[in-house]
Amino acid sequence: MVNRIKKTVIEQQSGWELRDVCVKLDGTPVLKHIDLTLEPGTWTALIGKTGAGKSTLARLFKGLIPEFTGEYRLEGQSMARDRKGRARVVPEIGFVFQYPEHQIFETTVEKELSFALRMRGDSSKEIAASIRAILPTFGLSEELLQQSPFLLSGGQKRRLAIASVLIANPRLLILDEPTAALDPVSRRELLKLLRDWQRNGLQHEQRAVLFISHRMEDVAEYSDRVALLHEGRLLAHDTADELFLHRSELLSQAGMPLPEAIELLRLTGQLSGRALNPASCREADVLERVKEAWNARKETGGPSDEPF
Amino acid sequence: MNRSDRLLVGQFIERKSILHRLDPRIKLISLLMLMVVIMMLDHRSGYVAATIAVVVILLVSRIPVLFYLRGLLPLLPVLLLTLLYHAMLGKGQTILASYGFLQVTVEGIEEGIRIVWRILLMILPASALTGTTRPLVLAQGLETLLKPLSKLRVPVEQFSLMVVIAIRFIPTILEEIHRIRLARRARGFEPSSRNPLSRLSEFIPILVPLLVSTARRADHLTLAIEARAYGDGRGRTVYRPLCLTKLDLAAGLLMLLSLSALLVLDDYLPHI
Numbered sequence: 001m002v003n004r005i006k007k008t009v010i011e012q013q014s015g016w017e018l019r020d021v022c023v024k025l026d027g028t029p030v031l032k033h034i035d036l037t038l039e040p041g042t043w044t045a046l047i048g049k050t051g052a053g054k055s056t057l058a059r060l061f062k063g064l065i066p067e068f069t070g071e072y073r074l075e076g077q078s079m080a081r082d083r084k085g086r087a088r089v090v091p092e093i094g095f096v097f098q099y100p101e102h103q104i105f106e107t108t109v110e111k112e113l114s115f116a117l118r119m120r121g122d123s124s125k126e127i128a129a130s131i132r133a134i135l136p137t138f139g140l141s142e143e144l145l146q147q148s149p150f151l152l153s154g155g156q157k158r159r160l161a162i163a164s165v166l167i168a169n170p171r172l173l174i175l176d177e178p179t180a181a182l183d184p185v186s187r188r189e190l191l192k193l194l195r196d197w198q199r200n201g202l203q204h205e206q207r208a209v210l211f212i213s214h215r216m217e218d219v220a221e222y223s224d225r226v227a228l229l230h231e232g233r234l235l236a237h238d239t240a241d242e243l244f245l246h247r248s249e250l251l252s253q254a255g256m257p258l259p260e261a262i263e264l265l266r267l268t269g270q271l272s273g274r275a276l277n278p279a280s281c282r283e284a285d286v287l288e289r290v291k292e293a294w295n296a297r298k299e300t301g302g303p304s305d306e307p308f
Numbered sequence: 309m310n311r312s313d314r315l316l317v318g319q320f321i322e323r324k325s326i327l328h329r330l331d332p333r334i335k336l337i338s339l340l341m342l343m344v345v346i347m348m349l350d351h352r353s354g355y356v357a358a359t360i361a362v363v364v365i366l367l368v369s370r371i372p373v374l375f376y377l378r379g380l381l382p383l384l385p386v387l388l389l390t391l392l393y394h395a396m397l398g399k400g401q402t403i404l405a406s407y408g409f410l411q412v413t414v415e416g417i418e419e420g421i422r423i424v425w426r427i428l429l430m431i432l433p434a435s436a437l438t439g440t441t442r443p444l445v446l447a448q449g450l451e452t453l454l455k456p457l458s459k460l461r462v463p464v465e466q467f468s469l470m471v472v473i474a475i476r477f478i479p480t481i482l483e484e485i486h487r488i489r490l491a492r493r494a495r496g497f498e499p500s501s502r503n504p505l506s507r508l509s510e511f512i513p514i515l516v517p518l519l520v521s522t523a524r525r526a527d528h529l530t531l532a533i534e535a536r537a538y539g540d541g542r543g544r545t546v547y548r549p550l551c552l553t554k555l556d557l558a559a560g561l562l563m564l565l566s567l568s569a570l571l572v573l574d575d576y577l578p579h580i
Binding site for chain 1: 497520
């Protein structure tokens with residue numbers, strides 16, 4: 001009994017919770033009456049068309065939007081405000097901006113990596129240990145530490161910029177299109193790295209991620225939950241499976257495409273006249289059903305060069 | 309973007325005034341003449357007349373006075389220093405107070421006021437010029453005025469392209485600064501209080517990444533310009549060529565007449 005009460009209290013206190021939040025930028029409403037809770041341990045994708053308010057919402061969570069109405073509770077605490085009542089930057093949240101490599105500003109790789117830790121007041125011993133721990137994960141070698149970050153290759157720069165945010169071990173990590181302008185292989189590698197980081201946190205850490213992306217394939221592949229923004233309103237906040245497989249009309253309402261594999265699944269379903277219910281919206285699961293439908297067709301003995 | 313707008317020096321303000329419609333060359337030449345005449349003024353009466361002329365120019369521009377005053381704000385320390393320098397170190401007979409080698413004299417104060425006044429009389433019409441002329445049009449005007457120099461092998465076209473690019477990239481560089489500051493704040497850097505000195509020192513670590521990215525951008529721009537076969541820029545045409553209208557000629561003539569009048573007045577008005 002006591003345990004259950006304790007658990008409820010913890011659950012109530014955790015997460016990042018927006019209640020009826022409205023934001024105006026230069027007089028234009030950008031976010032309208034947003035109710036959204038990011039839960040610990042979940043990867044939430046934030047999707048919507050350009051100008052729907054995704055970046056503003058992400059910045060709001062980080063405390064980079066000084067003025068807004070409504071309530072924002074961070075893990076049970078009210079948001080810290082300065083004397084003028086404006087929101088303050090939340091140091092516990094990591095934020096990777098668009099084109100992360102443009103956010104590099106220190107003179108050596110080591111200084112770049114340690115910046116957040118120095119600002120937090122870690123000892124030099126702790127800093128050295130953190131750097132040693134994070135380097136191999138991001139494919140960076142120790143010889144690079146004394147180099148200027150501006151001499152690194154494009155991919156290295158991006159990994160360095162993201163590593164410099166992750167090194168502070170944020171409870172919530174916000175990613176604003178971290179894979180923009182990356183080639184497909186690097187994109188998958190980076191997303192997998194971030195996903196592993198999120199999952200490999202210690203049990204009590206329950207790392208959360210807010211992931212802004214335009215690629216529905218990545219959203220379906222990696223997200224637990226999806227928040228869909230349309231013209232400043234939150235149209236849906238659901239599991240990725242529910243949204244992509246059962247409520248896709250909401251996506252088309254917001255002008256967003258379906259992941260390609262799911263498009264293929266729908267087409268196959270229509271042509272075969274079967275209800276194809278994949279285990280999840282992930283590409284492998286979806287293609288599995290598509291393959292099954294093809295195999296089933298072969299067994300019934302239809303001519304193989306004709307459609308269903 | 310609001311903050312960076314405020315930072316812009318010599319900002320253009322869209323209004324419908326005669327000054328806005330004038331040809332940039334006329335405005336540039338008039339400004340130059342006005343400055344020369346102001347340098348030549350000897351007497352207080354001349355200063356009063358010049359002040360009236362400058363005030364008229366500012367009023368005709370239809371730009372809020374507040375804009376001009378705000379533009380003067382960053383110059384305030386320089387003006388004050390000039391005033392103090394002349395007041396304390398200037399030579400004169402009527403000594404008001406003295407302390408060691410410092411001597412406050414009536415003549416010194418007068419000289420200080422005169423020089424500060426002169427600076428103001430030159431700066432205000434200059435900001436009227438930048439306030440009423442789009443930067444690119446201004447650069448175009450400058451280029452046409454400097455054109456004769458290309459006979460002397462001065463690379464006027466390249467110089468003007470340089471000016472245009474510099475103007476064009478001011479907002480981009482400001483955005484860059486904003487982005488780096490944001491990145492620093494997002495990783496836990498707390499911008500210090502209201503102490504102006506420590507706020508200034510916040511900009512020093514930004515300089516390195518700013519220089520790097522600006523150099524990189526310049527590199528890309530060079531490639532882009534060369535890829536479009538710009539060459540040395542000679543013989544390039546413009547989309548909207550400048551042409552003088554009757555209004556321009558009338559304004560230029562009016563300026564010439566009033567400036568000559570100013571010089572004559574300075575010598576013949578009863579000296580106050």
